Amino acid sequence: MKLKYDVVVVGAGPAGSLTARxxxxxxxxxxxxxxxxxxxAPLRCAEGVxxxxxxxxxxxxxxxxxxADVSGARIVSPGGKVLxxxxxxxxxxxxxxxxxxxxxxxxxxxxxxxxxxxxxxxSAVDVIKKKGKVTGIKxxxxxxxxxxxxxxxxCADGFESQVARWAGIDTSLKAxxxxxxxxxxxxxxxxxxxxxxxxxGSMAPGGYVWIFPKGDDTANxxxxxxxxxxxxxxxxxxxxxxxIAKDDRLKCGQPVEAIAGGVSVCAPLDKCIGDGFLLxxxxxxxxxxxTGGGIVNGMITGMHAGKVLAKCxxxxxxxxxxxxxxxxxxxxxxxxxxxxxxMAKEKFLTLPDKTLDSVIDTLxxxxxxxxxxYNLLKAIRDRHPDLVKEFEEFL
Amino acid sequence: MIVNVExxxxxxxxxxxxxxxxxxxxxxxxxxxxxxxCCGRCVRACPVGALKLEVKK
Ligand SMILES: Cc1cc2nc3c(=O)[nH]c(=O)nc-3n(C[C@H](O)[C@H](O)[C@H](O)COP(=O)(O)OP(=O)(O)OC[C@H]3O[C@@H](n4cnc5c(N)ncnc54)[C@H](O)[C@@H]3O)c2cc1C
Numbered sequence: 001m002k003l004k005y006d007v008v009v010v011g012a013g014p015a016g017s018l019t020a021r022x023x024x025x026x027x028x029x030x031x032x033x034x035x036x037x038x039x040x041a042p043l044r045c046a047e048g049v050x051x052x053x054x055x056x057x058x059x060x061x062x063x064x065x066x067x068a069d070v071s072g073a074r075i076v077s078p079g080g081k082v083l084x085x086x087x088x089x090x091x092x093x094x095x096x097x098x099x100x101x102x103x104x105x106x107x108x109x110x111x112x113x114x115x116x117x118x119x120x121x122x123s124a125v126d127v128i129k130k131k132g133k134v135t136g137i138k139x140x141x142x143x144x145x146x147x148x149x150x151x152x153x154x155c156a157d158g159f160e161s162q163v164a165r166w167a168g169i170d171t172s173l174k175a176x177x178x179x180x181x182x183x184x185x186x187x188x189x190x191x192x193x194x195x196x197x198x199x200x201g202s203m204a205p206g207g208y209v210w211i212f213p214k215g216d217d218t219a220n221x222x223x224x225x226x227x228x229x230x231x232x233x234x235x236x237x238x239x240x241x242x243x244i245a246k247d248d249r250l251k252c253g254q255p256v257e258a259i260a261g262g263v264s265v266c267a268p269l270d271k272c273i274g275d276g277f278l279l280x281x282x283x284x285x286x287x288x289x290x291t292g293g294g295i296v297n298g299m300i301t302g303m304h305a306g307k308v309l310a311k312c313x314x315x316x317x318x319x320x321x322x323x324x325x326x327x328x329x330x331x332x333x334x335x336x337x338x339x340x341x342x343m344a345k346e347k348f349l350t351l352p353d354k355t356l357d358s359v360i361d362t363l364x365x366x367x368x369x370x371x372x373x374y375n376l377l378k379a380i381r382d383r384h385p386d387l388v389k390e391f392e393e394f395l
Numbered sequence: 396m397i398v399n400v401e402x403x404x405x406x407x408x409x410x411x412x413x414x415x416x417x418x419x420x421x422x423x424x425x426x427x428x429x430x431x432x433c434c435g436r437c438v439r440a441c442p443v444g445a446l447k448l449e450v451k452k
Contacts, residue, residue: 035422044406123421140421159411160420172414175436180408182442227412227440234402234444260442262408282411 005031008150010124015281016156017107018302024114026310035123040104044261051095053296065103067214071194077360078201078353127166134276151318153277159262161283175228177266182237183222189253205229206349265289267342273323289342304329402445409437
């Protein structure tokens with residue numbers, strides 16, 4: 001079968017759905033394909049987002065896809081020192097724990113209502129190029145071959161990020177820029193349901209353990225470990241199992257879901273556009289290198305991409321030059337922060353447990369009003385001269 | 396590359412980690428293309444240890 005659209009979006013995650021929606025709202029004909037039989041499933045996420053972030057992409061919180069409203073976040077150091085960030089202090093940076101099974105479907109539904117078509121169980125297997133320009137994709141839909149011609153191919157295929165690489169942008173990562181994750185949905189545990197918890201230190205090398213409340217006695221309990229710190233196969237799951245076995249609040253519980261996944265924690269790519277294609281979301285490697293959060297960043301790129309694509313339809317020009325507006329818009333929003341947080345991540349993973357304890361101490365001493373990486377660095381300079389050497393290059 | 400299908404969770408961590416873009420995950424089936432150069436990174440990237448490198452003679 002052969003089809004033709006202005007825009008074909010590969011991947012129906014939050015980034016793809018927002019691209020599809022905004023492009024369709026602006027008048028583009030849009031097809032969004034998803035290789036899995038169900039959007040939003042299986043889960044590959046801890047599901048934490050900020051209310052501020054949702055607002056930024058114009059999405060109104062809806063009870064149907066929120067599992068829990070939290071009052072803040074807690075960062076716990078290896079020595080058990082706790083930094084508590086309340087919602088107000090964090091400027092709404094913390095906020096809600098989603099139910100992504102529903103959330104992703106709701107985002108796709110908005111795209112559909114805007115006029116986008118959706119095909120499930122349809123997997124892109126290659127891009128089509130004519131004279132160096134991407135003109136469509138080859139796919140398999142319910143097991144049958146399918147060709148889709150399009151003005152623009154949107155690479156929204158998540159961490160796997162294969163479509164971009166077929167199209168000609170190298171999104172491959174260094175081992176030090178990849179975090180691999182394992183998570184249980186645990187029930188019958190005794191965590192604080194009001195706080196998202198991040199536990200840092202050598203029990204999660206280069207990453208952290210998270211406990212994100214899902215209501216009542218349930219939470220997403222997971223771990224991310226930097227690939228460059230892994231030695232043995234299957235070590236990530238072992239790290240998490242060990243942590244749970246030692247934690248009194250968790251060891252009494254049981255898992256009802258186990259998931260795995262990869263996250264990029266890299267500096268921004270040099271380029272996210274080309275003739276006839278662009279990259280959004282995890283495929284564009286826009287995950288925050290410190291937190292590993294990518295839902296909001298992905299939606300920001302999707303929103304900008306969709307709007308720019310709608311304009312490209314008017315002039316029927318999907319060249320790299322025409323897509324430049326997208327590149328400018330998403331970089332204005334995210335690039336500086338991604339760079340800064342990547343540099344901070346590179347620094348943090350060199351710090352021994354003892355230093356992490358003093359970093360948390362520092363933050364508590366100053367009572368950071370708005371916890372941002374910038375404020376953290378400033379607090380270190382002002383209060384902990386012993387740490388200045390470690391953070392010199394940032395100050 | 397040997398995939399232990401009892402362990403594989405189809406999460407795609409290996410796909411995104413592959414420097415060669417040589418792994419394809421069709422929903423639940425992992426395939427390795429000829430571009431695989433047996434660097435072994437996917438073996439470590441797999442969160443559950445489902446991959447094994449076995450060099451053919
Ligand atoms: C364990 C874990 C915990 C996380 N926790 C958080 C968190 O708490 N907060 C947060 O903000 N972020 C978190 N993230 C990151 C977050 O999940 C991603 O940033 C987010 O899902 C990115 O959205 P996306 O639309 O770019 O990609 P995805 O949501 O990954 O969507 C990509 C879609 O493309 C599809 N696809 C892939 N290849 C093809 C193909 N060839 N053809 C067709 N379809 C294809 C996939 O099936 C998938 O549905 C976490 C990630 C992991 C792994």
